[in-house]
Amino acid sequence: MGRIRKYKNLFSSRNMLILVAIIPTIIFYIVFSYGAMGYAFYLSLHNWTLGEPVRFIGFSNYLKVLKEDPLFYKSLWNTVYYSIVTIPLGGILALLLAVGINGLGKLATLFRAIYFAPVVSSLVAISVVWRWLYQPEFGLINEVLGIFGVPRLMWLQDPNLAMPAVIIMAIWHGVGYTMVIFLAGLQGIPQTFYEAAMIDGANRWQLFRNITIPLLMPTITFVLVTGVIGSLQVFTEMFVLLGTPGSGPLDSTRTIVVHLYQRAFSYFQLGYASATAFILFGIILILTIIQLRLLRTRWEY
Amino acid sequence: MRENVHIDIVKIIEILVLSLGSIVTLFPFIWMISTSFKTPPQIISYPPTLIPKPPTLEYYTQIFTKLNFGRFFLNSGYISVIITASALLTSSFVGYVFAKFNFWGKEVIFMMILSTMMIPFAVTMIPLYLIISKLGWINSHLALIIPGLYSTFGIFLMRQFMSSIPNELREAAIVDGCGEFRTFWSIILPQCKPVLAALGIFTFMWNWDNFLWPLIVLNNEDKFTLPVGLSMFSQQWWTNYGLVMAGATISVIPVLIVFFIFQKQFIQGIVLTGLKM
Known part of the structure; x- marks a missing residue:
């Protein structure tokens, strides 16, 4: 506090440091985040389509998306379908793997590395690989299923199978990430809790149910919230696995971002696509707030 | 028993x-x-x-002689390195200032920065595309590098970490006559090596793998990054499975090797960057 007088000089090296750090940062965020978002909102209020004059149309784009675009609802449903299967299934699998691996010593490091390998691999590359695995005539998956007498499946051509095919790959790709997060959470649980419960005669299931799950609740919340935010924006998997633009057979893998990408960059309906993006933003915000509310109130200790 | x-x-x-x-x-x-x-x-x-x-070995020869794979690889590599270096520098510098100094509007500015993490990329990608084309950067790597100069998450992470560094460290250096910039560079920054490594790995991986934005702004094969190149190439040559798999192998294996060598740092990075979000 004795040094306050020194700081009063506007051009002191302390003030210069702050200015050099903060001013460019503010400019960057004004242009690339707030400016861009404001611009997006401006676009969403206009009919902004390549080759047509720009026209202010108020909230018509939003109404059109919500009232006149059956493909939007199709894509919303597909996104929900993808999320509602991938997140719980991937999460449970990751939790089981983490519990299984935890405490295996040297082997744990090996298993962790193996299950994490898909996470560090380029999503485009592994989507290409899975497209080959799903190939109906020569693909490995059909060959293996054939051994068990399953007839050849048209994984990526069948509207009923395309989304499950994407989901299987997405779980394979993402489970290692969630597992590592759970492993970190498990290591934060004091061993004495388990020891005390074991002395009281608790079995493995009881330990899992009454110690692991409640104490892991913050981690589970994190996995759930970030999982929902991510999966509502799923795009690359569809785009590469199903081929441009990723809408799949009978639009069965058309997700919101696939839909929006096509509207924006194939049809150049930028106003319309921006309105769709804001609706997606709204959905993400609402779901995140609901999850945080529900999970916080129920599990705060 | x-x-x-x-x-x-x-x-x-x-x-x-x-x-x-x-x-x-x-x-x-x-x-x-x-x-x-x-x-x-x-x-x-x-x-x-x-x-x-x-x-x-035919497919591998084809990929590097007839196709542009070497180029995709170099493009991805140098872009990811520049963005990572820049994000590390800006994140630690801005994070330091937020952690260790008080100034007018600090909390508001910090919240303004942090809350941009909630904006989905789908919202900003269309206006960014228009801004980038006004600047004449379509098909230029500047379109990838400039928006990547700052990392919101990085600023947040570095502020958290810098807060745990004792104030006395900076004060002692200043009293000893070390300037503010040098104090940051030679006293504070070396304290942050583990967290910088974690953030670096995270940022590099994310940019190496980034797909949607490069797909939008790059349309010339010379400029493609590895994911965009591989995606285009796999659609063009799809039925030549061997060739496409060679392309995928080239994209995946180097990263996997690096991962297996530095496994501990990778996992620590993910845990640190993941859990603190």
Whole structure:
């Protein structure tokens, strides 16, 4: 506090440091985040389509998306379908793997590395690989299923199978990430809790149910919230696995971002696509707030 | 005695199941590599074989001589390195100022920065595309580098970390006559090595793998990054499975090797960057 007088000089090296750090940062965020978002909102209020004059149309784009675009609802449903299967299934699998691996010593490091390998691999590359695995005539998956007498499946051509095919790959790709997060959470649980419960005669299931799950609740919340935010924006998997633009057979893998990408960059309906993006933003915000509310109130200790 | 036997059996079953899962996890990679060395008749032979006999290197020669893969690789590499270096520098500098100094509007500015993490990329990608085309950067790597100069998450992470560095460290350096900028660079920054490594790995991986934005702003093959190049190339050459798998192998294997060597740092990075979000 004795040094306050020194700081009063506007051009002191302390003030210069702050200015050099903060001013460019503010400019960057004004242009690339707030400016861009404001611009997006401006676009969403206009009919902004390549080759047509720009026209202010108020909230018509939003109404059109919500009232006149059956493909939007199709894509919303597909996104929900993808999320509602991938997140719980991937999460449970990751939790089981983490519990299984935890405490295996040297082997744990090996298993962790193996299950994490898909996470560090380029999503485009592994989507290409899975497209080959799903190939109906020569693909490995059909060959293996054939051994068990399953007839050849048209994984990526069948509207009923395309989304499950994407989901299987997405779980394979993402489970290692969630597992590592759970492993970190498990290591934060004091061993004495388990020891005390074991002395009281608790079995493995009881330990899992009454110690692991409640104490892991913050981690589970994190996995759930970030999982929902991510999966509502799923795009690359569809785009590469199903081929441009990723809408799949009978639009069965058309997700919101696939839909929006096509509207924006194939049809150049930028106003319309921006309105769709804001609706997606709204959905993400609402779901995140609901999850945080529900999970916080129920599990705060 | 009996208890021990029981636990061992559970452990053995656990390890068996985990091993089976490991095979399922690794098999797509193994199959990718295997296909990339097979001649066309071997690729479609029934029953499928694992080991190519004889293996062919033809696809790899084609990829680097006739196709632009080397270029994609270099593009991705240098862009990711620049963005990572920049994000590390800006994040630690801005994070430091937020952690260690008080100034007018600090909390508001910080919240304004932090809350941009909630904006989905789908919202900003269309206006960014228009801004970038006004600047004449379509098909230029500047379109990827400039928006990546700052990392919101990085600023947040570095502020958290810098807060734990004792104030006395900075004050002692200042009293000793060290300037503010030098104090940051030679006293504070070296304290942050582990967290910088974590943030670096995270940022590099994210940019190496980034797909949607480069797909939008790049349309010339010379400029493609590896994911965009591979995606285009796989659609163009789809039925040449061996060639496409060679492309995928080239994209995946170097990163996997780096990962297996630095496994501990990778995992720590993910945990640190993931859990603190």
